[in-house]
Amino acid sequence: MNADELDGRVPVTLLTGFLGVGKTTLLNHLIRDPNAGRIAVVMNEFGDAGLDHDLIEESTEETILMQSGCLCCSIRGDLSKTLTSLMARRKRGELSFDRVVIETTGIADPGPIMHTMVVDNLIAPHYRTDGVVTVADAATGPSTLEKQSEAVNQIAMADLVVLSKTDLVTPTELTRFETRIAGINSSAKRIKAQKGQVPLGALFGLSAMRSNVTTDDISDWLGMAKATPDPLAGLSGFAAPDSAPAALPLPTAHAHHDHKIISASIELEHPIPANVFDYWLDSLITIRGPDILRMKGIVHVEGMGWPFVFHGVQHIFDAPVPLTSWSGTDTTSRVVVIARNMSLSLLDASLETLRLQANEPDAQLDGMMVHTTEISI
Numbered sequence: 175m176n177a178d179e180l181d182g183r184v185p186v187t188l189l190t191g192f193l194g195v196g197k198t199t200l201l202n203h204l205i206r207d208p209n210a211g212r213i214a215v216v217m218n219e220f221g222d223a224g225l226d227h228d229l230i231e232e233s234t235e236e237t238i239l240m241q242s243g244c245l246c247c248s249i250r251g252d253l254s255k256t257l258t259s260l261m262a263r264r265k266r267g268e269l270s271f272d273r274v275v276i277e278t279t280g281i282a283d284p285g286p287i288m289h290t291m292v293v294d295n296l297i298a299p300h301y302r303t304d305g306v307v308t309v310a311d312a313a314t315g316p317s318t319l320e321k322q323s324e325a326v327n328q329i330a331m332a333d334l335v336v337l338s339k340t341d342l343v344t345p346t347e348l349t350r351f352e353t354r355i356a357g358i359n360s361s362a363k364r365i366k367a368q369k370g371q372v373p374l375g376a377l378f379g380l381s382a383m384r385s386n387v388t389t390d391d392i393s394d395w396l397g398m399a400k401a402t403p404d405p406l407a408g409l410s411g412f413a414a415p416d417s418a419p420a421a422l423p424l425p426t427a428h429a430h431h432d433h434k435i436i437s438a439s440i441e442l443e444h445p446i447p448a449n450v451f452d453y454w455l456d457s458l459i460t461i462r463g464p465d466i467l468r469m470k471g472i473v474h475v476e477g478m479g480w481p482f483v484f485h486g487v488q489h490i491f492d493a494p495v496p497l498t499s500w501s502g503t504d505t506t507s508r509v510v511v512i513a514r515n516m517s518l519s520l521l522d523a524s525l526e527t528l529r530l531q532a533n534e535p536d537a538q539l540d541g542m543m544v545h546t547t548e549i550s551i
């Protein structure tokens with residue numbers, strides 16, 4: 175798909191996954207596929223990973239190798255410079271690309287990179303995050319998730335999890351690993367890669383943060399498509415009290431836990447007052463911002479003819495996108511929250527606040543949800 179068919183900005187895919195899981199193997203298949211379109215690859219070099227560069231250099235002239243060392247520590251300045259330079263060269267006609275894939279180092283936390291994509295004034299007007307693709311190694315993944323919090327973060331932030339090395343495990347082990355991944359992030363889609371091969375297109379168009387998004391795109395993005403009966407439903411403690419005020423429909427949620435990670439999906443059946451949603455989100459970010467690994471959703475606001483989609487990582491939220499040409503009739507708001515160190519009871523209490531605020535006469539009607547916001551905590 176051409177970038178201009180979306181919102182004019184170039185889509186950027188963040189390709190992440192722990193050390194040695196198969197990111198480069200996947201990328202090499204992708205860039206060698208003649209139908210994959212024109213892709214600019216941005217990678218950083220760490221340790222002896224320069225081999226990646228050699229492999230990719232053979233396949234395309236449009237490879238940018240960042241010499242910055244550990245991506246998670248120094249990406250901000252360099253990513254900005256690199257993407258700005260790419261865009262300048264594209265405008266001058268020196269480079270031609272429709273999308274960018276950033277391969278992170280195995281130990282990188284994708285959070286800072288996602289923040290940079292949103293808050294950097296040089297990047298945000300020209301690029302948009304198209305999705306976070308996390309490669310998870312079916313063979314070593316279970317033990318890595320036990321030991322490495324970065325690996326857990328990478329799964330938590332994913333829009334798509336690509337399961338690699340499934341040839342090295344039994345079907346039972348694979349099912350167990352998939353269950354574990356769903357426990358961290360139930361909204362991410364999952365596909366299997368055969369030595370890096372995935373169906374073309376599976377990696378792209380993942381984010382629903384665009385104005386022409388369809389209901390199916392949103393379902394995929396929020397993990398609703400595979401909404402099979404949830405064995406953990408009912409454990410979340412989100413049962414609505416009988417005395418809840420009628421002004422706000424009762425939130426319902428399903429949740430999964432993975433040690434200290436909570437992955438919850440919240441549904442509000444009817445449109446919600448803007449100030450109420452704003453208050454809830456602001457409070458949650460202010461109190462728990464550092465622990466929010468990923469939050470995304472579609473929100474129907476009272477008095478508005480169309481919903482908004484939004485997403486954020488920790489305390490940084492992208493500008494919400496109004497779906498002005500929305501034709502769906504379902505007015506259910508859906509929010510996915512994946513957080514670390516947040517108990518179900520705390521999230522439940524926050525939802526209670528949300529519900530009660532609906533009748534708060536002094537609540538400020540100061541606008542629609544959060545815009546790109548950075549709160550110092």
Ligand SMILES: Nc1nc2c(ncn2[C@@H]2O[C@H](COP(=O)(O)OP(=O)(O)OP(=O)(O)O)[C@@H](O)[C@H]2O)c(=O)[nH]1
Nearest residue numbers: 192193194195196197198199280338339368369370
């Ligand atoms: N058996 C098997 N091996 C795989 C598969 N995918 C990748 N590998 C192998 O796993 C090893 C690591 O793959 P890479 O693609 O270099 O992994 P990476 O995530 O880029 O590694 P780093 O950049 O070092 O973090 C290589 O030897 C690959 O050939 C797979 O599906 N099955």
